[in-house]
Amino acid sequence: MVLKDVKTKKEILRISETRGMYPFHTWKPSASAKSATAIKTLTVMEAHACLGQIVPDAVQKLVHNGVAEGLNVNLDAPNEDCVACIFG
Numbered sequence: 001m002v003l004k005d006v007k008t009k010k011e012i013l014r015i016s017e018t019r020g021m022y023p024f025h026t027w028k029p030s031a032s033a034k035s036a037t038a039i040k041t042l043t044v045m046e047a048h049a050c051l052g053q054i055v056p057d058a059v060q061k062l063v064h065n066g067v068a069e070g071l072n073v074n075l076d077a078p079n080e081d082c083v084a085c086i087f088g
């Protein structure tokens with residue numbers, strides 16, 4: 001998966017998907033134990049963690065711009081403190 005900025009066409013980040021899972025999982029959501037469906041809807045904070053701790057604002061921007069194809073993000077979910085960012 002490659003994320004690009006729609007306006008500048010610049011590559012923002014490239015993610016190698018392994019068996020449908022993103023390789024870096026540093027942040028474990030506390031309320032997550034639902035069984036995985038085909039396309040999982042992430043909270044902004046989950047997406048933030050999956051995308052290598054990019055700022056939540058950037059997550060929202062990506063979703064709004066339709067850049068993050070195949071990524072379902074629930075923008076209504078409240079932003080939470082990210083443990084990885086606080087202690088990282």
Ligand SMILES: [Zn+2]
Nearest residue numbers: 053082084085
């Ligand atoms: Zn974080």
